[in-house]
Amino acid sequence: MLLIAGGETDPSVESLVARARLRGMDARTLLVGPGTNPSLAWSFDDDRLLIDGDEAAPAGVFLRYDVFGHLADGRQATAYRANAWYTALQGWMLAHPRVRMLNRRYGGQMNxxxxxxxxxxxxxxIPHTRVTNELDAVEREMAAAGPLIAKPLTGGGYAQPLEELLAGTERRDGRSAAPAFVQRRxxxxxxxxxxxxxxxxxxxxxxxxxxxxxxxxxxxxxxxxxxxxxxxxxxxxxxxxxxxxxxxxxxxxxxxxxxxxxxxxxxxxxxxxxxxxxxxxxxxxxxxxxxxxxxxx
The missing domain is CATH 3.30.470.20 (ATP-grasp fold, B domain)
Known part of the structure; x- marks a missing residue:
């Protein structure tokens, strides 16, 4: 049996569930969202996993962190709920090496x-790249370097023309408060x-x-x-x-x-x-x- 778990309104989860059903696979879901409140119990005494009261022993699990619930309502409680469900299920998966999952051995390097x-x-x-906060220096070199972009070092932001970053970022001694990628466009x-x-x-x-x-x-x-x-x-x-x-x-x-x-x-x-x-x-x-x-x- 395959378990597909994640956000009730996550389009990728919906796509995977629909495909599994179309293929007639032995799959069940554990979906968390505004319209669902599933139950889970993992007893460490006998190592049994119960989902909605039924014992579950999936051979494989697809688990996706739900970001869509918090995006929809902005409530801290929704973000906490998503994190707790993800942590519980990921913990069970990692504790059972025979369960097939994605990126079991991946160390999570997201830098x-x-x-x-x-x-x-x-x-x-790769593009010509610099990680820097030296905006004055970058600005002096722009003409010779050709079209450049800037984008954040962490996730969640978008790339933008370097000119926009330069125009909208406060500088101190020619430097921004935080470094970013500067790359050839x-x-x-x-x-x-x-x-x-x-x-x-x-x-x-x-x-x-x-x-x-x-x-x-x-x-x-x-x-x-x-x-x-x-x-x-x-x-x-x-x-x-x-x-x-x-x-x-x-x-x-x-x-x-x-x-x-x-x-x-x-x-x-x-x-x-x-x-x-x-x-x-x-x-x-x-x-x-x-x-x-x-x-x-």
């Missing part, structure tokens, strides 16, 4: 500068590649995102196109595989854009818990199929 540096060491092409196409599995058995699924925006996540009119791996090329696909192997990551998605000078795809970042509903929608649920096949063993 974006480290990830980008690792990608370069693994042979991937890459150009279309924007490519996303999902990887599921480890080593030679890893399955890759690729897409192109067409958007007029610098960051397609802010563009409601962006268009997703399913690509063949040949469209991406071995450099990007094999390089992503090396990065994921180095991190012991068996599930993730990497974003690439084209270098304006060479046309080569440049690695931007890899995400260990990417959303995928919009990508499933244009590829007959290719990402969900890869996840379900991996968790089913």
């Amino acid at each position: 974006k500068p480290f990830m980008l540096h690792l990608a370069a060491r693994m042979g991937l092409h 890459m150009v279309a196409p924007e490519v996303r590649v999902y990887g599921v599995g480890m080593g030679a058995s890893r399955r890759f699924v690729a897409y192109r995102v067409d958007s007029e925006a610098l960051d397609y996540r802010v563009d409601d009119d962006s268009v997703v196109v399913h690509l063949s791996l040949d469209d991406v090329g071995a450099e990007g696909v094999d390089g992503l595989g090396r990065v994921m192997d180095a991190l012991e990551m068996d599930y993730g998605a990497a974003d690439f854009k084209a270098d304006p000078e060479s046309g080569r795809l440049a690695f931007l970042e890899v995400n260990s818990a990417p959303m995928f509903a919009g990508f499933d929608a244009v590829s007959d649920s290719a990402v969900s199929d890869a996840i379900l096949d991996y968790l089913a063993g």
Whole structure:
């Protein structure tokens, strides 16, 4: 039996559940949200897990942290609830090594500068990059460096033209209060590649995102196109595989854009818990199929 757990209103969870049901898989759900209040009991005395009063012994679990509940109502209690459910289920999964899960061996390294540096060491092409808060120095070099962007070192923010950052950021002695990425601006196409599995058995699924925006996540009119791996090329696909192997990551998605000078795809970042509903929608649920096949063993 496969357990799919996460937010009641999470589109990626909805996509995976729908695909599992269409395939006739032995799967049950544990969904948390405004319309649900499931029960869970994990006894350490006999190590039994009860979900809604029934004993559960899933062979595989897909677990996704619910961010959508808190986004909808902004209540601290909702964020606490999501964290507690995620912690309880992740704890059970980690305590049972035979249960198939995503990224069991992945250490959770989410440091974006480290990830980008690792990608370069693994042979991937990356944009010219600097991590800095020296805004005066960057401003002096802008003309010679070509179009530049700035983006936060942590998650949750969007890339923006460097000019916008310079205009809207307070400086002290020519420096901002916090460092950020400053990078050469890459150009279309924007490519996303999902990887599921480890080593030679890893399955890759690729897409192109067409958007007029610098960051397609802010563009409601962006268009997703399913690509063949040949469209991406071995450099990007094999390089992503090396990065994921180095991190012991068996599930993730990497974003690439084209270098304006060479046309080569440049690695931007890899995400260990990417959303995928919009990508499933244009590829007959290719990402969900890869996840379900991996968790089913």
